[in-house]
Amino acid sequence: RRRRPPVDERYTAPQGLYPHPDIDLKKLRRLILEAKLAPCHPGADDPRPDLDECPICFLFYPSLNRSKCCAKGICTECFLQMKSPTSCRPTQCPYCKMLNYAVEYRGVKTKEEKGVEQIVSARSKTVVQWCLLSFLC
Structure with missing residues (x-):
């Protein structure tokens, strides 16, 4: 596994792309600091070679989470929209439609x-x- 630099505290919470009224911010912070989710960097509108595009919101980020089923990228805020913590139903992958959608952060x-x-x-x-x-x- 690659070593990841420490995450700046301001990127451990959503940046406001979507409303997240039911998100446990302490849990989200812990997952980001443990490198289980990508940091919540503000998305950029313009592409650069050092940024990856989230195919859901079309914004560019230093790094994305990867779907465990098909390895497609997704930013943390879009993932939080897809994977509601209050829902009991399994979430489908937005790309390959596999049930029990989950992501991993590889840096x-x-x-x-x-x-x-x-x-x-x-x-x-x-x-x-x-x-x-x-x-x-």
Whole structure:
């Protein structure tokens, strides 16, 4: 496991992207400090090479949580919206629809992880273009 720098106290609570009236702030703080959830950094509107985009809110963050089922990224505030602490029903993954949605925090992506992600993205784009061309011809 990678060592993570200590989390600034101001990033241990939601930044106000959504209302969170039923969130246990002490529990959230503990999960962030124990590196079980990504810190609640304010989201940026503009992409940068050192930021990852949350596919739910489309904002950019230094690091995201990863779905345990399919490894897709999600910021902590969007995860808190998906996984209501007061609901008794299991939550589905917003990406692959697996039940009992859960995330893990792995820290900032390495250069190797970003490189693999770019290769997969480029291949996916090529497959989609091929399928569209096949359909149109």
